[in-house]
Amino acid sequence: MEPLSNKRKVLESKPLNFLERAYLPAIVKGLSITMKHFLKVVFAKGDVTIQYPEQKREFSENFRGMHSLKRDENGKERCTACGLCALSCPAEAITMTAAERQKGEEHLYREEKYAAVYEINMLRCIFCGLCEEACPKEAIYLDGDIVPSDYLRKDFIYGKDKLVEAPLNQ
């Protein structure tokens, strides 16, 4: 067959010559390679380890972590409990209970309807970001950190206390 590229190299298996059979030159070569790595780590800080709890690797810009429920520029919650995020969620991780805004709560919620309860089960969530895309009010973003570990399943159901952004004036 015609070779398509000129990269093909015909190898012939030759019997080992004396130096190759004596192992020692190859061993010396191997030792020099490991020594290079050793010197690099000892004298040039060549190790690649990130000491995790103290140091953290930077996430990429489109990393999807823990959800946060956003507030608008006046510090009112944007979520209007339309349920589109729950509907779009392929893992069925989101549940919510809607409530009507009462008089005197205008500074808390932007629309007349709001989510009284908003829960995400972090064990179900697959961090696909579809809720983010579905939201018409720009209220939910997966811009947080990695979800921390815990001991009990019930502690992975995050309510509004963990999800809503901190108020503006704090």
Add this chain to the structure above:
Amino acid sequence: MELTDILIKFTLIVIVFAISLVVAMYSTYAERKLAAFFQDRVGPNRAGPWGILQPLADGGKMFLKEEIIPTNATGFLFIVGPSLAIFTACIASAVIPWGQKLTIGTTVIDLQVTDINVGILYIFGVVSLGVYGIMIGGWASNNKYSLLGAIRAASQNISYEISMGLSIIALIMVTGTMSLGEIASQQHGFWADGWFSWFVFKQPLGFLLFIICAFAETNRSPFDLPECETELVGGYHTEYSSMKLGFYLFAEYINMFISSAVMATLYFGGYNYPGMDWVAANAGTNISVILGVVLLFGKIFGFIFFFMWVRWTIPRFRYDQLMDLGWKTLIPLAIANIIITGLWMTFIRG
């Protein structure tokens, strides 16, 4: 023997024993740290600054682990195995000359526990006893992997003891003595009679054979087949747990320390160093002796480093390759070395 002599010897024994244990302890730390460096990692660094307390943490863990003796194991021999391994590892250091004689006032302290005139034979005897620890432990476990590991250890040690002994014979022909103290003092200084006085320069092939056999005798990589995880689970110590496992691992590190000391003494001048006469004349004899001891330990640590360097470089031999190397290469080379040495002694040295 006077009371002071006995006291001095006793103190020396305790010091040597303590040093062997501490060096073995920190060899485990060094091994992990060096392994990390060779592989671009950082190694243990949580227990104390730079992880310096890691051996203590490991030891504490070993002591607190549950002690398991399998139902079908031979109880008594199961305990004898690791005890014998660590016992033989510890007694080999008795004949190593750690330095020349110290003089304090009128007392002369010989920095060698005992200078028996067949020191090399003593070390060989103790080393070949060491394999019984592995053999008994592996057999008493009543486990096929342990037994296979033990058999491998036994046949490997026996095969490599032959070439080790033959490579030593050439050295003994040159020295004319088997006492380690005598051999060390023959390598006085660095240069004598128009050639280097260290035996590595007089017996280069012998040294090469000896160091290869030393790797095999201490079951270190690339000859660590007795504990080959991929084939034998854990090898001879598969069934061991708690401090009995610790003893086996510890014995390996003590053996490494002792064989490094033997190599430094036999081939790398022991406590001798270039310009020792000048130091003795200008700074005092005791300073020179202490410097010699420090340098001997420097050489020993150099060898231990080499042991670890090789471990993290070379893959393990296959068993038939191991036997090929031992019987078909090292033994003929060792015999050739004896013949060459004999010819040199007869015709050139005269």
